[in-house]
Amino acid sequence: MRADLDEFGAHAASVIPRLRRYARALTGDTLLADDLVQDTLERALIKRHLWREGSDLRAWMFTIMHNVYVNQLRSRPAEAPVTLDAEAYNVASRASPVDMLEVGDIDAAIRRLPAEQREVLLLVALEQLSYAETAQALGIPLGTVMSRLYRARERVRGLLDGSAPQGILKVVK
Template sequence: MAADTPMKDQMLAAIPHLRAFAISLCGSVDRADDLVQGALLKGLSNLDKFQPGTSMQAWLFTILRNDFLTQARRRKREVEDPEGAWAERVAVMPEQGARLDFNDMLKALSHLPFDQREALLLVTAEGLTYEDAARICGTNIGTIKSRINRARRRLAELMNFEADDDLGPDRLVKAALFMHIAV
């Protein structure tokens, strides 16, 4: 987006990306919407701290990520369902193969360490550059590349992929798992 685009317009343009990132992080549409709303409110109230010429989307991603991490620290005392036993009892299994593959990928993503999942999603699902992902995560580009590489390998193991041919025709699954596989 052009640097001369009004900041509030840049914020509006970032909403779909923020929402997709938030859903990927927390796995709940309702929680994701709350995260996005919180990030936008903080962004608006701190708009004077935004540095013109930098990426509004990356700035808002950083706010959202920090809010997510703060909430995660608060939730450590809550009862978790890491194996999904409770969720499996209340979920309705989808009938379409691509949807099943996508659900398998989401489940595998949830087993990745947070830093690997975050880096992978920022670069592959959100299409951010390694540089922007490194800024959001507060690390360097080499670390981001390493996290993405480890995440892709671990996803392949978790999903029992042995070759590119194992990936189904669903382009979303392909993109999320192995976009730019030769990092």
């Protein structure tokens, strides 16, 4: 067996650290995250013929990771349901302004987001995917990316400020 990387392999190897960062933020758990990365890499290798050479492999891999993640969520319903009840969050009671954040605070806060909002926020703000790439990776319209992004940010801001949004947020275009 040859140890050299072909072009796909070399590209895939260069994306691994990014996949791990995203998976860690998405799951909040080192082991779950690496499981997600492993499954994503295996899927990517199986489906590599679907990747068009020259196109952005990173965005393509995030698409695969999203699909794997959604499947894992379906088969692993243990994730705590998300509620809008601010009093249920101990993070909310800290009432620390966003600029005084600690790592644990931000992690706890994004853990409280519905998975679909967390994905959008992390792909855009952490992984710097364009809005269009995010829409494609998640299989949703651009408008949905924008509204989920807004909701995610408002939710996190509310949690960290101790003023979690009450009721339903107004929908924005």
